[in-house]
Amino acid sequence: MGMVGAVLLFDISRFFDHLDPSLTLHTLTHLGIDDTTCHWIHNFTTNRFIFLSFNDFSSPSFSPKIRTPQGSPLSPILSAFFTAPLLHEAVQLEAEDLSLYVNDGAIYASSPTYNAVAVHLTRAVTKVFAWLQSYGLVADVDKTELMFFHPPGHCSPYCGIMPPSLSIPRPHELPLLLCPSSSIRYPGVFFTPSLSWTLHTTTLANRA
Numbered sequence: 001m002g003m004v005g006a007v008l009l010f011d012i013s014r015f016f017d018h019l020d021p022s023l024t025l026h027t028l029t030h031l032g033i034d035d036t037t038c039h040w041i042h043n044f045t046t047n048r049f050i051f052l053s054f055n056d057f058s059s060p061s062f063s064p065k066i067r068t069p070q071g072s073p074l075s076p077i078l079s080a081f082f083t084a085p086l087l088h089e090a091v092q093l094e095a096e097d098l099s100l101y102v103n104d105g106a107i108y109a110s111s112p113t114y115n116a117v118a119v120h121l122t123r124a125v126t127k128v129f130a131w132l133q134s135y136g137l138v139a140d141v142d143k144t145e146l147m148f149f150h151p152p153g154h155c156s157p158y159c160g161i162m163p164p165s166l167s168i169p170r171p172h173e174l175p176l177l178l179c180p181s182s183s184i185r186y187p188g189v190f191f192t193p194s195l196s197w198t199l200h201t202t203t204l205a206n207r208a
Helices: 021-030 035-044 074-082 084-090 114-134 198-207
Strands: 004-011 096-101 104-111 145-149 166-170 173-178
Touching: 004 114, 021 035, 021 074, 021 084, 035 074, 074 084, 084 096, 084 114, 096 114, 104 114, 114 166
Parallel strands: none
Antiparallel strands: 004 104, 004 145, 096 104, 166 173
C-alpha cells in the first residue's frame, strides 16, 4: 500500500547466436556439472557446419564461430544455465528483482516515491547491462520498455511526480533514454500503469 512500482523489460539481442561455448563450459563447470556432460555440450556447440538453401540454390557450407542451435530442445536449457550466474547475483538486490524467461528479462523495483524507484531501477539495470556486456551479450534497444505503475487511489501525497523519462547507463555506449510506456506485454500478459486487466482481457477476447 502506498508504494510506487517500476519495471523495465528487455530482450537479449541475438541471444542463442552469442552464447560463447567457452563461457558456457566455464559456467557449467562452476555449477558442478560433470565432465562428461560438459564435454558433450561443448562438442554440441562447436565444430558445426550449416548451409543456406532456397529453391534450387544451396550455398557452400560454413561454420559460425559462436552459436547455440536455436531449434534444438537443448537450447532453452543451456540458456538457463548460461544466465544462472546473473540470477545468482540478482539475489543480492534489495529493493529490486530480476526475472528471466529465456532471453526475455524483467527488472522490477518498488519504493514510496517515483524518484526513489527510478534510482533503484536504474541501479539494477546498470548492473544487469554490465553483466551482459561482460559475457558478450547486449540488450536490444528497440525491445527495451519502461513502465511506472500504481493502483489508482492508493498513492500517498508523497509519491511525487512520475519522471518523463529515465536515462540508463550502458557500457561503452551512450545512455539509453526511455520514456514510460502506456502498456507493455510480458510474456503474453498485457499490463497498464493502473494495473487494470481491461486491456489484457479485451485484447485476448478480440483474438478469439
